[in-house]
Amino acid sequence: MVYTQHYCAKCASEQIRRNGQSGGRAKYQCKACGHQGYFQPAAVEKARQYAQVDQLLLERNSLRSIARATGVARNTIARRVKKSGATGPALAPAPTKKGATQALGSPRT
Numbered sequence: 006m007v008y009t010q011h012y013c014a015k016c017a018s019e020q021i022r023r024n025g026q027s028g029g030r031a032k033y034q035c036k037a038c039g040h041q042g043y044f045q046p047a048a049v050e051k052a053r054q055y056a057q058v059d060q061l062l063l064e065r066n067s068l069r070s071i072a073r074a075t076g077v078a079r080n081t082i083a084r085r086v087k088k089s090g091a092t093g094p095a096l097a098p099a100p101t102k103k104g105a106t107q108a109l110g111s112p113r114t
């Protein structure tokens with residue numbers, strides 16, 4: 006069972022309660038500031054963040070700059086680089102030798 010903690014989008018307080026639903030989505034009301042809004046599931050937010058990370062990795066940004074821009078931890082980005090098998094900016098310099106590209110499994114020969 007996975008529990009997700011929701012926070013107020015305005016004041017980031019944990020003191021929120023369910024306040025009905027609209028359009029199939031649950032609404033919440035913050036007890037601290039009175040703000041009302043929709044729950045943003047953590048999975049959706051994470052997927053959006055990771056898509057941005059993948060895009061920045063394609064543009065060959067450094068891990069630190071991606072971490073700074075997206076708020077995703079550097080180790081998480083490094084893990085995604087490893088998992089995807091992509092050549093990260095810090096892990097592999099620009100391939101200059103023919104042998105280096107073959108070792109990385111590039112489709113180009």
Ligand SMILES: [Zn+2]
Pocket residue numbers: 013014015016017018035036037038039040
């Ligand atoms: Zn609030």
